[in-house]
Amino acid sequence: MRPDQTPVVIWKGETVLRNPTVTELADLVGLRAAPSRAAWDLVVVGAGPGGLAAAVCAASEGLSTVVLDALxxxxxxxxxxxIENYLGFPAGISGGELADRALVQARKFGAGFSIPGEATSLRAADGYHLVGLAEGDDLVAHAVLIATGVHYRRLDVPGSDRLEGASVYYAATEFEARLCRHDPVTVVGGGNSAGQAACFLAGRSPVVNLVIRHDDLGRDMSRYLADRVEQSPRVRIWRHSEVGQLLGDAALEEVVLHDLHTGATQRVATTALFVLIGAAPRTRWLEQEVSLDEKGFVLTGPGAGxxxxxxxxxxxxxxxVGDVRSGxxxxxxxxxxxxxxxxRQVHEFLEAEGRR
Incomplete structure (x- = not known):
């Protein structure tokens, strides 16, 4: 088999796809099977936790609902x-499993899904909202719920472009952990995602270097998680520090850490870098249709005008709703x-407009 034919996906022992696109995979598992309608009661743009919760509630209450997501x-x-502090899961649950359960629940109540389905525009016409899709079609809706979330910020330092994909990651899942098992790794970031990644990787790697730009780990991280990170014997916290350079040819071998207080630099052995330094909102497709704050997050409520x-x-x-919403x-x-x-507010709008 040629390299360009990998990866290979075998579905239910019958269908074989070689190096499939995201769209081909989605068609195979039925994520692009949403029925067509003249107009939906609600189009949910974004299938993260906020969008999925909205889909479950809307569909269970009788609203014709379709959910889009670009990926x-x-x-x-x-x-x-x-995720260990989510209600009802005292032993924790992975984000992927939580999303899978929500998808099954929403579909049980009749919500449709179109994934990948990238929204590229929002405009009004004849009293309806039109959501433009990358495929060139429009979805017509009485109401639209924006739940597009955010995308990861990347680390712009020498060596990052060369090693991205081979040794630089933006998530810490079982897949990435297996790639760097028994080797030292570095996590950059001071929020909950970075703390969760550090604890997770500490169960597999002998040394986890956690790099933060300030002194107080609890400033941006939940207290329970900060305590767990600080108590882990395998996690070394580099305070008031930043990554200045990545060293290595085909794969990462060392990171250069820069102390923001003293100006000193130090080379630290590491085979993988996990960058979890926050994210920017996915709102470019909205253009001038809704108000955004100075960082690009969607303004809602009285402050939205x-x-x-x-x-x-x-x-x-x-x-x-969710991370894309300002505040x-x-x-x-x-x-x-x-x-x-x-x-509940969608219902109130539809009732006021005489559409329910």
Whole structure:
């Protein structure tokens, strides 16, 4: 078999796909099988925790609902190896498993999914909202819920472009952990995602270097998680430090750490770099249709220049929840709560417009 024919996907022992595209995979597993309609009650753009929660609530309450996502279900949460502070899962649950369960639940209630289905525009026509798709079609909706989340920020240092894909990662899942088992690794970031990654990798790697730009690990990280990181014998915390360079030819061998207080540099052995330094909102497709804050997050509620509904944008009938919303708490449980509560406001809008 030629290298360009890999990876190979065998589905139910019958169908074989060689080096399939995301679209071909989605068609195979039925994620692009949403039925067509003249107009949907609700189009949910984004299949992360907020969007999936909204889909479950909307579909279970009788709204015709379709969910779009440019890549896959789960959003950023799907890359988390273990979420331990989510209600009802005392032993924790991976973000991917949580998303899979939500997908099954939403489909049980009749929600449709179109993945990959990338939204490229939002505009109004004849009292409806039109969501333009990369494939060239439009979805017509009475209401739209924006839950597009964020995308990862990359580390712009010498060597990162050369080693990205081989030794630089933006998620710490079982797959990445297996690649660097028994070797020292480095995690960059001070938030919950970085803390979860450090703890997860410490169960597999002998040394996990956690690099943060400040002194207080609890500043941006949940206290329980910061305590766990600090108590782990395999995690070494490099405070007030940053990565200045990646060294290695075909694979990463060392990172150069720069002390922001003293200016000193140190070379640290590592075979993999996990970059978890925050994210930027996915809002370019909205252009001037809704109000954004100075960082590009969607403004909702009274501050959006529209009506007073907490999750409604300045555009009547368009709502936003989760990480993409300005002022939201960037947590899985919070996004799920927002997605669920927002459906009450969608109902109120549809009733006021005489569409229910």
């Amino acid at each position: 896959a279900t789960g959003g950023q949460a799907a890359t988390s190896s273990r 529209g009506r007073g509904s907490t999750f409604e944008t300045r555009r009547r009938g368009v709502f936003a 939201s708490v960037k947590r899985v449980a919070s996004a799920v709560g927002e997605g669920s509560v927002a459906i």
